[in-house]
Amino acid sequence: MTVLYTEQLLTTTGWVQSSRLHLDGARIAKIESDVAPKVGDERHQVIVPTMPNLHSHAFQRGMAGLAETRGRSEDNFWSWRDTMYRFASRMSPEHLQAIAAQAYVEMLEAGFGRVGEFHYLHHDIGGRRFGDPAEMVGRIAAAAGETGIALTLLPVFYAHASFGGQTPSEGQARFIHDVESYARLLERCREVVATLPASVVGVAPHSLRAVTPGELAAVVRMLPDAPVHIHIAEQQNEVRDCLAWSGLRPVRWLLDNAAVDSRWCLVHATHVDTGEIEAIARSGATVGLCPVTEANLGDGIFPAADFAAAGGQFGIGTDSNVCISLSGELSLLEYTQRLSLGIRNVIGLEGHSTGMALYRRALSGGGRALGAPQTGLIEGAAADLVSLSRREPAMICRSGDALIDSWLFATGGGVVDCVWVSGVKQIERGRHRSRDSVRDAYERTMQELCA
Numbered sequence: 526m527t528v529l530y531t532e533q534l535l536t537t538t539g540w541v542q543s544s545r546l547h548l549d550g551a552r553i554a555k556i557e558s559d560v561a562p563k564v565g566d567e568r569h570q571v572i573v574p575t576m577p578n579l580h581s582h583a584f585q586r587g588m589a590g591l592a593e594t595r596g597r598s599e600d601n602f603w604s605w606r607d608t609m610y611r612f613a614s615r616m617s618p619e620h621l622q623a624i625a626a627q628a629y630v631e632m633l634e635a636g637f638g639r640v641g642e643f644h645y646l647h648h649d650i651g652g653r654r655f656g657d658p659a660e661m662v663g664r665i666a667a668a669a670g671e672t673g674i675a676l677t678l679l680p681v682f683y684a685h686a687s688f689g690g691q692t693p694s695e696g697q698a699r700f701i702h703d704v705e706s707y708a709r710l711l712e713r714c715r716e717v718v719a720t721l722p723a724s725v726v727g728v729a730p731h732s733l734r735a736v737t738p739g740e741l742a743a744v745v746r747m748l749p750d751a752p753v754h755i756h757i758a759e760q761q762n763e764v765r766d767c768l769a770w771s772g773l774r775p776v777r778w779l780l781d782n783a784a785v786d787s788r789w790c791l792v793h794a795t796h797v798d799t800g801e802i803e804a805i806a807r808s809g810a811t812v813g814l815c816p817v818t819e820a821n822l823g824d825g826i827f828p829a830a831d832f833a834a835a836g837g838q839f840g841i842g843t844d845s846n847v848c849i850s851l852s853g854e855l856s857l858l859e860y861t862q863r864l865s866l867g868i869r870n871v872i873g874l875e876g877h878s879t880g881m882a883l884y885r886r887a888l889s890g891g892g893r894a895l896g897a898p899q900t901g902l903i904e905g906a907a908a909d910l911v912s913l914s915r916r917e918p919a920m921i922c923r924s925g926d927a928l929i930d931s932w933l934f935a936t937g938g939g940v941v942d943c944v945w946v947s948g949v950k951q952i953e954r955g956r957h958r959s960r961d962s963v964r965d966a967y968e969r970t971m972q973e974l975c976a
């Protein structure tokens with residue numbers, strides 16, 4: 526049994542000092558506090574729970590930074606999407622695995638322990654079908670297995686170009702399923718993740734744009750207790766088109782037409798009115814916020830302060846993976862609220878740490894959305910741990926909540942020392958154990974894709 530000694534430990538009930546964590550395989554068997562270290566203990570300064578990353582498109586890591594040149598007309602989400610479609614059109618299964626592994630290494634090094642992979646690149650180049658419908662999804666599982674990140678696999682059901690069941694475009698050929706072929710894919714997904722520890726499979730109707738009401742209902746029924754993730758109201762155009770199609774805004778339509786509950790994660794619920802904010806909070810669904818990508822794409826600002834005040838649950842995701850950073854996502858979430866409202870310390874309660882409020886909320890919302898409820902470290906919980914180092918100048922003389930505030934707001938994120946997932950140490954001294962080999966495979970892939 527491994528025993529970790531740490532000066533400060535963030536538990537479900539708050540900070541405790543001088544603790545010994547006994548890891549028994551994938552679980553925390555015992556926590557002793559206010560004790561001295563013993564010979565053989567592995568010593569750390571600060572240990573907190575890993576953060577769930579509730580929304581990722583791993584393959585997009587390969588195009589990070591390649592869509593930052595201004596075009597002739599006003600650039601927006603839709604012109605970025607054209608670039609993404611071109612990049613995706615050339616990707617082989619081997620390329621996908623190499624890029625996903627690189628993204629997952631960077632996520633683990635940032636302090637994420639689980640990823641919700643919203644995967645829609647299903648078919649071969651040109652939309653040709655693979656012999657095995659899980660060829661691509663199997664590569665995602667392989668990348669998770671290779672890097673040790675816990676996987677919530679969210680195979681995407683994508684059938685139409687826009688509202689009203691429109692025929693998909695050529696750029697979408699690799700994404701498309703009908704209900705029957707999706708059911709077969711889902712069956713294979715459960716098989717390909719079977720050997721991954723703590724893996725979860727959910728369903729992911731892509732968006733109200735990409736599915737008809739009948740398809741949505743059929744997909745949600747396929748795994749009755751599993752997570753359901755959907756892109757919703759990311760763009761003003763999407764809200765306008767949904768209004769034209771149904772007379773309702775996307776979130777309102779969804780809440781009126783589907784039994785939205787705590788299984789659901791509404792990703793990018795960016796454009797919501799007051800009634801929708803309160804209704805999401807009442808439903809128990811989690812809102813999936815991806816502040817760095819939403820800023821990169823010019824999506825808009827989710828009214829997180831109002832949503833939090835209404836008791837809503839949220840988690841964070843790295844989405845396009847344009848810059849993989851746990852501290853970056855949480856600090857930007859808070860900063861966008863400050864910029865739009867003109868006040869400070871928005872997400873949190875009077876007299877309490879903002880960083881801690883962000884961390885705890887994203888931990889709880891993210892875990893719930895990914896089908897792996899996690900609220901913190903306690904005896905019997907999964908040994909999903911991050912140790913933080915106080916070597917960074919901004920971490921010196923910090924303790925308790927100030928450690929989280931300083932990590933999120935005052936460092937570039939480079940304070941993650943070690944990361945364990947299901948009790949296995951994947952990161953040591955800030956580096957993934959396979960960082961170099963994963964990077965080399967990624968380089969070969971990018972040379973082929975960029976040739």
Ligand code: ZN
Nearest residue numbers: 582643756844
């Ligand atoms: Zn997305």
